[in-house]
Amino acid sequence: MSEATPAANRGQEQRETPGTQQAPGPQPPHGASGSAAVSAPAAKGSTIEEKQYLLRFNADTKSHLHVTDADVCLTKCPDKLCTIFCPAEVYKWEDVRMHVGYEGCHECGSCRIGCPHENIEWVYPKGGHGIVFRLG
Amino acid sequence: MPEKFDAIVVGAGPAGIACAYELAKAGVNVLLLERGEYPGSKNVMGGVLYRQMMEEVIPDFHKEAPLERPIVEQRFMMMDRQSAVTFSYKGLEWAQEPYNNFTVLRAKFDQWFAQKAVEQGALLICETVALECIVEGGKVVGVRTDRPDGDLYADVVVLADGVNSLLAKGLGFHKEFRPDEVALATMEILKLDRKVIEDRFNLEEGQGCTIELFGDATKGILGTGFLYTNKDTLSIGVGTLLSGLIKHKIKPYELLEYVKTHPMIRPYLQGAEPQEYLAHLIPEGGYRSMPKVAGDGVLVVGDAAQLVNAIHREGSNMAMTSGRLAAETVVAAKARGDYSAATLDAYRQKLMDSFVGQDLKKYKDATHHFDKFPQYFEAYIPMMNRAAGTMLTVDGASKREKQKKIWRDIGSAKQKFRIARDIYRAWKVMK
Numbered sequence: 001m002s003e004a005t006p007a008a009n010r011g012q013e014q015r016e017t018p019g020t021q022q023a024p025g026p027q028p029p030h031g032a033s034g035s036a037a038v039s040a041p042a043a044k045g046s047t048i049e050e051k052q053y054l055l056r057f058n059a060d061t062k063s064h065l066h067v068t069d070a071d072v073c074l075t076k077c078p079d080k081l082c083t084i085f086c087p088a089e090v091y092k093w094e095d096v097r098m099h100v101g102y103e104g105c106h107e108c109g110s111c112r113i114g115c116p117h118e119n120i121e122w123v124y125p126k127g128g129h130g131i132v133f134r135l136g
Numbered sequence: 137m138p139e140k141f142d143a144i145v146v147g148a149g150p151a152g153i154a155c156a157y158e159l160a161k162a163g164v165n166v167l168l169l170e171r172g173e174y175p176g177s178k179n180v181m182g183g184v185l186y187r188q189m190m191e192e193v194i195p196d197f198h199k200e201a202p203l204e205r206p207i208v209e210q211r212f213m214m215m216d217r218q219s220a221v222t223f224s225y226k227g228l229e230w231a232q233e234p235y236n237n238f239t240v241l242r243a244k245f246d247q248w249f250a251q252k253a254v255e256q257g258a259l260l261i262c263e264t265v266a267l268e269c270i271v272e273g274g275k276v277v278g279v280r281t282d283r284p285d286g287d288l289y290a291d292v293v294v295l296a297d298g299v300n301s302l303l304a305k306g307l308g309f310h311k312e313f314r315p316d317e318v319a320l321a322t323m324e325i326l327k328l329d330r331k332v333i334e335d336r337f338n339l340e341e342g343q344g345c346t347i348e349l350f351g352d353a354t355k356g357i358l359g360t361g362f363l364y365t366n367k368d369t370l371s372i373g374v375g376t377l378l379s380g381l382i383k384h385k386i387k388p389y390e391l392l393e394y395v396k397t398h399p400m401i402r403p404y405l406q407g408a409e410p411q412e413y414l415a416h417l418i419p420e421g422g423y424r425s426m427p428k429v430a431g432d433g434v435l436v437v438g439d440a441a442q443l444v445n446a447i448h449r450e451g452s453n454m455a456m457t458s459g460r461l462a463a464e465t466v467v468a469a470k471a472r473g474d475y476s477a478a479t480l481d482a483y484r485q486k487l488m489d490s491f492v493g494q495d496l497k498k499y500k501d502a503t504h505h506f507d508k509f510p511q512y513f514e515a516y517i518p519m520m521n522r523a524a525g526t527m528l529t530v531d532g533a534s535k536r537e538k539q540k541k542i543w544r545d546i547g548s549a550k551q552k553f554r555i556a557r558d559i560y561r562a563w564k565v566m567k
Contacts, residue, residue, distance in 0.1 A: 085381045
């Protein structure tokens with residue numbers, strides 16, 4: 001399993017550049033490193049960032065998720081439900097546009113079915129890419 | 137000349153592997169396609185594998201398969217915020233052959249199962265996405281993959297491509313699913329010493345226990361939580377209809393945390409270390425959401441055919457049985473040299489005659505009913521908790537006074553009538 005390297009790409013902006021392989025997915029919260037939660041065992045793995053950190057991803061260089069019409073998110077979708085129900089927090093609203101962190105996607109399909117405007121183009125990542133479950 | 141197989145099975149989950157195994161065993165030249173790095177790398181379930189349907193594919197599998205624990209006790213917790221009413225069945229007949237069911241970890245189990253299909257003669261190719269079915273003259277003749285020159289041909293294609301089944305949708309076998317036809321489940325696997333697991337769940341060495349969680353586990357939204365024992369890990373998860381998460385604007389991983397830290401659950405997880413977090417959709421539309429399952433040169437099995445009994449948390453068993461029945465049908469079709477929809481329709485008939493079709497029909501209105509009337513989870517489970525708490529608390533009040541208090545708590549005559557009606561309705565959709 002690949003170890004994520006928090007120092008290498010902490011912060012939102014750098015997520016814009018997708019990793020070519022073994023992308024760690026979403027970053028840990030500021031001030032947290034891989035072992036920061038040890039002092040509070042009850043809280044370990046409690047945030048989505050920490051949960052995503054448990055996973056192995058083999059991200060493609062291209063996104064398999066696309067917002068069809070960015071204008072729909074901006075003007076017709078006040079609730080931005082995908083930012084709520086996506087189990088991997090792939091969708092994040094950034095002022096005027098939807099940021100799609102496809103590297104951390106579980107490929108569950110909820111966004112395709114749940115988007116009230118059918119505004120998400122959803123396909124599987126290229127063969128061998130995307131999430132790699134080791135246990136469950 | 138492109139490569140041609142007798143059969144292509146798309147997707148190496150329980151349905152696809154069972155189908156490929158049976159086909160290969162019968163001497164059919166079968167290709168099993170998997171988009172993940174290895175079988176199981178994209179597959180998620182709570183973790184219960186049913187012995188009977190697995191054994192119908194591989195007898196005595198339990199002697200060599202990577203299983204976690206045979207389940208000897210099934211508990212059902214009706215949860216309120218600070219309390220729970222628990223029912224349980226524990227039977228030692230489940231602790232010995234022939235066994236009832238086992239917990240499994242899918243990444244391990246699916247790899248083993250796929251290997252067994254390969255030993256029978258199936259060709260397994262991983263890291264390959266089937267993008268669409270190749271249709272010629274109204275008949276499915278193969279699949280287009282994301283590999284260079286990736287067109288593959290076969291007499292019949294079996295779609296075992298899971299809950300999203302883009303391939304069946306591409307053929308027009310079903311429309312896009314609605315958010316009230318799928319449940320979004322999230323789960324976590326946590327490491328815990330095996331001896332601690334056995335002590336904590338009152339188990340003899342090697343035995344397992346499952347706990348299903350209702351009511352406050354989902355904050356009253358239609359769905360369930362679960363806590364299963366593996367060898368040296370626990371699987372805890374929660375699933376609700378996607379429409380429920382949307383309606384209540386709840387983040388799925390926050391709901392999972394809510395369950396993990398619930399006072400009725402937290403002690404079970406004390407000291408357990410998270411290992412993996414997983415999310416997956418479960419097809420819960422039942423009988424009414426089933427797509428067309430047989431066409432010219434094509435069959436649909438498992439989650440792709442919506443074969444899940446949400447009430448009894450069964451799915452992997454239905455998947456395997458559907459895969460096996462599809463294989464039987466293909467073997468017969470091969471003997472006749474006829475893969476037309478009319479011949480392959482024998483699969484649909486076999487499926488509907490089996491427990492799969494019977495159970496899906498039995499519960500065809502159940503999910504919809506409990507979704508439409510949220511009071512079962514929102515109101516009646518807390519009421520049940522209050523009644524138990526009142527009756528079992530010894531505080532000097534006479535038992536008759538307590539009964540009166542419980543009766544008053546249920547509410548006015550009108551509300552009592554409503555509850556009686558709801559009990560009748562629940563019985564009607566479950567009978």
